[in-house]
Amino acid sequence: GCGSKGDTTTEEKTTEEALSGKIVIAGSTSVQPLSDELAAAFMEKYPKVSIEVQGGGSSVGVKSAADKIADIGASSREVKDSEKKLGLKEYVIAKDGIAVVVNPSNEVEDLTLEQIKKIFTGEITNWKEVGGKDQSITVVSREEGSGTRGAFIEITKVEEKNAEGKKVDKTTVNALVQPSTGAVKQTVANTPNAIGYISMGALDKAVKAVKVEGVEATEATAKAGTYKIARPFLYLTNGEESEVVKAYIEFVLNEGQEIVKEEFISVK
Amino acid sequence: MKKYEKIIEFILLFCATVATLSVFIITLFIFKEGVPILKDYGLMNFIFGKTWSPTNGYYGAFPMIMGSISVTLGALIIGVPMGITCAIFLAEIAPKSVVKVFKPAVELLAGIPSVVYGFFGLNIFVPLIRTHILPIVQKINQDAYTSGYSILAGAVILAVMILPTIVNISENAIRSVPVEYKQGSLALGASHIETIAKVIVPAAKSGIITSVVLGMGRAVGETMAVILITGNMPKVPGSILDSVSTMTGTIAMEMGYATPIHQKALFATGIILFVFIMLLNITATVTMKRLGAR
Amino acid sequence: MVANTKFYTEKLIKRGSKRKINIKEKIVYYWIYLVATLTILALLSIIGYVLINGAKHVNLDFFIQEPKSMGRKGGIFSIIVGTIYLTLVSIAIATPIGVSAAIYLTEYAKENKFIKIIRFGTETLAGIPSIIFGLFGFVFFVIFLGFRWSILSGGLTLALMILPTLIRATEEAIKTVPKSYREGSLALGATKWQTIVKVVLPSSIPGILTGLILGVGRAIGETAAVMLTAGSSLGVPESIMDPARTMSVHLYLLASEGLSQEKTFATASVLIILVLFINFLANMVGNRYMKNTKASA
Amino acid sequence: MSNFPKIKVKNLNLFYGDFQALTDINMDIMENKITALIGPSGCGKSTFLRTLNRMNDLIDNVKINGQILLDGIDIYSDECDLMGLRKNVGMVFQKPNPFPKSIYENIAYGPKIHGIKQKSRLDEIVEKSLRGAALWDEVKDRLDKPALGLSGGQQQRLCIARCLAVEPDIILMDEPTSALDPISTLKVENLLDELKKDYTIVIVTHNMQQAGRVSDYTSFFLNGEIIETDLTDNIFSKPKDKRTEDYITGRFG
Amino acid sequence: MSNFPKIKVKNLNLFYGDFQALTDINMDIMENKITALIGPSGCGKSTFLRTLNRMNDLIDNVKINGQILLDGIDIYSDECDLMGLRKNVGMVFQKPNPFPKSIYENIAYGPKIHGIKQKSRLDEIVEKSLRGAALWDEVKDRLDKPALGLSGGQQQRLCIARCLAVEPDIILMDEPTSALDPISTLKVENLLDELKKDYTIVIVTHNMQQAGRVSDYTSFFLNGEIIETDLTDNIFSKPKDKRTEDYITGRFG
Ligand SMILES: Nc1ncnc2c1ncn2[C@@H]1O[C@H](COP(=O)(O)OP(=O)(O)OP(=O)(O)O)[C@@H](O)[C@H]1O
Ligand SMILES: Nc1ncnc2c1ncn2[C@@H]1O[C@H](COP(=O)(O)OP(=O)(O)OP(=O)(O)O)[C@@H](O)[C@H]1O
Ligand SMILES: [Mg+2]
Ligand SMILES: [Mg+2]
Ligand SMILES: O=P([O-])([O-])[O-]
Secondary structure, X not given: OHHHHHHHHHHHHHHHHHOOEEEEXXXXXXXXXXXXXXXXXXXXXXXXXXXXXXXXXXXXXXXXXXXXXXXXXXXXXXXXXXXXXXXXXXXXXXXXXXXXXXXXXXXXXXXXXXHHHHHHHOOOOEHHHHOOOOOEOEEEEEOOOOHHHHHHHHHOOOEEEOOOOOEEEOOOOOOEEEOOHHHHHHHHHHOOOEEEEEEHHXXXXXXXXOEEOOEOOOHHHHHHOOOOXXXXXXXXXXXXXXXXXXXXXHHHHOOOHHHHHHHOEOOO | OHHHHHHHXXXXXXXXXXXXXXXXXXXXXXXXXXXXXXXHXXXXXXXXXXXXXXXXXXEOOHHHHHHHHHHHHHHHHHHHHHHHHHHHHHHHHOOHHHHHHHHHHHHHHHHOOHHHHHHHHHHHXXXXXXXXXXXXXXXXXXXXXXXXXXXXXXXXXXXHHHHHHHHHHHHHHHHOOOHHHHHHHHHXXXXXXXXXXXXXXXXXXXXXXHHHHHHHHHHHHOOHHHHHHHEXXXXXXXXXXXXXXXXXXXXXXXXXXXXXXXXXXXXXXXXXXXXXXXXXXXXXXXXXXXXXXX | OHHHHHHHXXXXXXXXXXXXXXXXXXXXXXXXXXXXXXXXXXXXXXXXXXXXXXHHHOOHHHHHOOEEHHHOEEOOHHXXXXXXXXXXXXXXXXXXXXXXXXXXXXXXXXXXXXXXXXXXXXXXXXXXXXXXXXXXXXXXHHHHOOOOOOHHHHHHHHHHHHHHHHHHHHHHHHHOOOHHHHHHHHHOOOOHHHHXXXXXXXXXXXXXXXXXXXXXXXXXXOOHHHHHHXXXXXXXXXXXXXXXXXXXXXXXXXHHHOOOHHHHHHHHHHHHHHHHHHHHHHHHHHHHHHXXXXXXX | OOOOEEEEEEEEEEEEOOEEEEEEEEEEEEOOOEEEEEOOOOOOHHHHHXXXXXXXXXXXXEEEEEEEEEOOEEOOOOOEOHHHHHHHEEEEXXXXXXXXXXXXXXXXHHHHHOOOOXXXXXXXXXXXXXXXXXXXXXXXXXXXXXXXXXXXXXXXXHHHHHHHOOOOOEEEEEOOOOOOXXXXXXXXXXXXXXXXXXXXXXXXXXXXXXXXXXXXXXEEEEOOEEEEEEEHHHHHHOOOOHHHHHHHOOOOO | OOOOEEEEEEEEEEEEOXXXXXXXXXXXXXXXXXXXXXXXXOOOHHHHHHHOOOHHHHOOOEXXXXXXXXXXXXXXXXXXXXXXXXXXXXXXXXXXXXXXXXXXXXXXXXXXXXXXXXXXXXXHHHHHHHHHOOOHHHHHHHOXXXXXXXXXXXXXXXXXXXXXXXXXXEEEEEOOOOOOOHHHHHHHHHHHHHHOOOOXXXXXXXXXXXXXXXXXXXXXXXXXXXXXXXXXXXXXXOOOOHHHHHHHOOOOO
């Protein structure tokens, strides 16, 4: 037992050591924590590979993959029609719910999609209108181009078609704008009357996720489809992929799904 | 011998040119990328348009321009009187021993990276404004509301940031006022304070103005600290407790977006910023020349 | 007549005759002291707040461990490496160009239109906000030249930013070298370049160093332009083509995302201590500089 | 007019830190006379002059003991108001030092400081002072022009006018003509003769001829001490002290 | 030694922009003699001296015409190598200007510039030059100390030594003792007497006595022109020109 085990490890090592190179992943700040973990696991397995993960937002992911300034672009929304012509190769690596979060001191537990829409379009501006205290609502949104924002406004119908059939983002101008999932969470955690939306994978005790249409925000409900606000995580590549990138994506889509399962919804 | 001297001179000249050339390249780049949208969208529409919503095709930079102006103005209102007072204190009033401690301290303040100020503002000022200043304001105006992310928070932090610039340059200007002026005034029976107010500060005004302009440049140009504390709300502010987004902040946050037109709009914002700063510098130079000539 | 004058004088110079002005002036003095105190307090409170909350989390491990889980855990080793790397690269690019430009402007240039343009260029460069450099660096170095997010892109961008400071400091330093040194050297049959290298530059080294230190300070403090050009990835950079995250960028991301208060304070503390150290260094060089010029005067 | 001592200096000692710049000065300064202070460079003339309106107060670590009585009031005692003293004891400096303001503003500065706000009153004072300093005719058409545009001699007379505008009793002058050309010097010297009708004047000068020409009394300083004070005619014709004689005849200094 | 003209100046004119500082200068400078240039301030002495090693080249918009022949070669022609000229025509300035380096480095600077690298050779030159400038005994134990630590007189002799180290034929001196005290002045004057055995020396001086004491020839400058050049003894005892006489007897200047 012992000996053969040792043998396989050394054998494995030689093949693993053969794989070397560098990967730069950039884009969605919702995907970032997941990429970080996946990369760590991959680098542990192949010590000669180095993977650099950085944020920016989903649009940065699409653009940097297209411009080839990143090897892999990460996006937390579907690629838009206008971006399709860039000819990027897409890999769905996970699914994620978007949690609607409020400050832990907030009594509101449950919101309907309609209410959420009205809050984010600025029709509802006081918590008492949705069963909370008589306090103004501080809406916290993401920057233009965020994947989370894109998915959120689409599902909650904050984005509407106008007369010409063009989609229009109706997010209220009275919203604070923060440039990352973490920043939204931080702002909501620190501001008593705030409401925001973040990747479900980033949820922790600092903020409180409300039920949407009575459904709790968990991986299970999102996977089951009862929790309405969910979107895919994508990896995007442009043109011929290098050996390492291929190996990494292969890893993410298979072994890596174990890691995905911990916080997100596996695609397997 | 002569030849290699010529070659060296040429290399040196080349290096001097690189510095200049880079300004032209930078200017060229920014303008090349930004001018088309200013043309298509209309310069006036861009500058005075009240809606910034690139995904919807609205590129009105007015909220950001107002954001930058209001935060900067706020910083100047707080920072300039404080800075000039400190400069007077250092140059005219403080005993040597105090100057020895005070001056390095102010210089230290100048060296601290702006993010540290931003972090401090985020942790201290934003909550402070929400929990302590808002209730006071609400006593006067029931409807007042703020999340704390506000012009006020940005202005306070920027004021602290520009303070060293104003103090250092103004102090030098005040110190370089010839001592004869001071003696002349004192010998007429003027008090020290009168002498400072009526002779020394007026004689140092061109230096003081320079310091304010430089401070202003620094405030307009600051990016990350402002992103952290002003809330980045692309809306024309109505009060100092409102959140705003600034030109610099918007560029930093939205840079690198997929749609080319959106990116061009950011370059156009860069042009506005660029022109703004240039105007500021030119005004400063002209004022200084006028004051110097007198 | 005599008695009369005396009475008049007495009224004039006896104390108390000008009470009102005295009170007004007292208020002005109080105001000045108050503002000065406030300024010092502001400084102390910022530094104190950061250091008191942060110093206890700064230990050896913090320096030698790599950051984990986006900076929530671990230390700032790769960030220190990135900061040093980026600073060195930007200095290495800016120094030869900046010092050469300054030499040209002070020793060779005759006042003509071309020189005026060059001067205008360097002065304008000093006034451009850093985000514009970032914008330019991102489009030009990162995308157009294909350097991607890397220390090279960041270093080039920062080099452009610190160039004016460096040029100005060097010019000032060179200008303070007495003309008599140059004459002495030239009269011995030295060429202009020999005179510059052997007499002028050695005398202005402290001034140049001061400029460099200021440049380093700016490189360390810059956030927006660095994020856009050098990226923000957490790995240890191994080559000039690798992306890197500097301390200011790290602090910004930690602060904005609220990943860990503890690490944020610790990083801010390290930054402040670094700045303290740089100031100390600049003062030391500056003092030596003063001594040198005094001895030669 | 009289032979009445306007200022009495008693046992005055002055130290810059450890260095004693004035030793045991005793001297009477007569009302409505011109007193000249002469002596080699560094002997303490300026220092002494500046004790009379307490301009030395500006310098760090100056220590003074002894008394200076102005009309019987000790100007270094607590009961003396410094601003009032300086208003009463005007000063004109070696280098003309007009403020970087207009000619008018230069003259009006003092009166304004001392509370005069009325425009007509100020106009009056400006004219009177400029006439008093024999400058009126030269500048009356350009009162709003910068004072720094005047020639050196005009600037110096402007400074004298500025000093007159606050109506002092005494005027101190520290080498007021040393920065001027001969013609301007002459004008200022003539002016002094006019002024002594109304003012008590103390003048420091390096120029022996000048001292002889303009002053009634002369005091000879050496190494921080007064060697002798006497009528100018006596000092120049029959000095009592050998050292005074040596100095006056140019044997040292 | 000889009465051979080392330098011949022919019809030299020099302009600073539009201002003519030298007009039609004609002069022979004799080998191994000391030639003194005297004249009132601003008459062009320094300007003329600096034409001899082309130090005026450093100044913008200087225009020169005429000829200066050094051993028959026109130093303003293309065939003259500027660095070589300056090596050959040394210069000592009014204010001692040692470099902020050690004493040794100051002397070795010139030889190094001109390509001497060997340490032993440099040591030799340093000693010889310092002995030549009568400074060796005073500094031999502290050659590695900063030159700026020397007294003014020592610094001036150091500058002379520095000049000797490149082995010039001619030494130009622009008021070399005006910044020195009498004792140092004496030492430098004695040195000049020694040096003229081996060098041709041109010295500008304000001090008539000095010109009389040290020089063989004297040239009197006035308003950019040479009034007369003659043996020093003649100039001082029986000047040909009235203006020279007036100047020497102190009637103007
Ligand atoms: N602020 C000062 N600190 C220390 N010593 C001083 C100061 N001012 C003057 N002294 C010294 O006091 C002495 C008297 O100086 P003072 O200026 O009164 O001389 P003076 O007679 O006016 O000379 P001069 O004719 O050159 O103006 C001098 O030795 C001078 O060096
Ligand atoms: N760089 C210059 N530009 C313009 N004019 C100059 C320059 N240098 C000197 N001059 C003028 O040339 C004239 C001769 O000057 P120079 O220095 O040769 O006089 P000098 O005889 O050496 O006087 P001094 O005895 O004061 O040193 C003077 O009128 C001077 O003002
Ligand atoms: Mg004096
Ligand atoms: Mg001269
Ligand atoms: O950062 P995003 O996932 O919202 O694009």
